[in-house]
């Protein structure tokens with residue numbers, strides 16, 4: 001009996017998934033984006049939302065090429081770590097621009113979000129273009145033999161100056177021990193329960 005119990009516990013321990021942390025952001029506090037590459041404007045708006053009262057409005061301003069809005073940045077990653085990001089997007093042009101997709105890029109060890117260290121790829125899903133739909137992608141981290149430790153989650157807009165999309169309800173999951181940055185303007189210490197209690201008294 002004891003042996004069977006020990007085996008059962010061992011199986012449970014082995015099969016238990018690695019701890020992960022998830023951060024959600026819905027643009028409710030007025031934030032926009034963390035950074036960008038190329039010519040794109042990012043505005044916090046309230047005219048088209050998936051949930052809550054606010055969302056992110058992106059306008060492609062680039063004559064050629066694809067501008068990128070950086071909506072999340074995960075740091076402290078090592079080889080084989082999985083990062084999954086999802087967001088909701090809105091356009092009403094099926095099979096034509098405006099559209100957007102999810103993409104990723106690496107950042108250099110010890111660098112900032114703008115220290116590009118290669119493309120991490122994404123997927124070719126431009127969405128149905130029939131209003132809101134959720135797009136997700138999972139990346140398996142490749143440190144390039146220790147040169148990278150960060151992954152940027154991008155929204156890429158297509159295809160011409162003036163093309164616009166709305167983004168809402170971002171969710172990023174990464175292994176425990178990493179740090180997930182989202183465009184929140186609320187200080188980190190006020191987002192914890194103890195921080196909130198400290199702000200508003202006992």
Ligand SMILES: [Ca+2]
Pocket residue numbers: 026027028049050051052053054055168169
């Ligand atoms: Ca929202």
Ligand SMILES: [Ca+2]
Pocket residue numbers: 091092093094095096097098099100128129
């Ligand atoms: Ca479209």
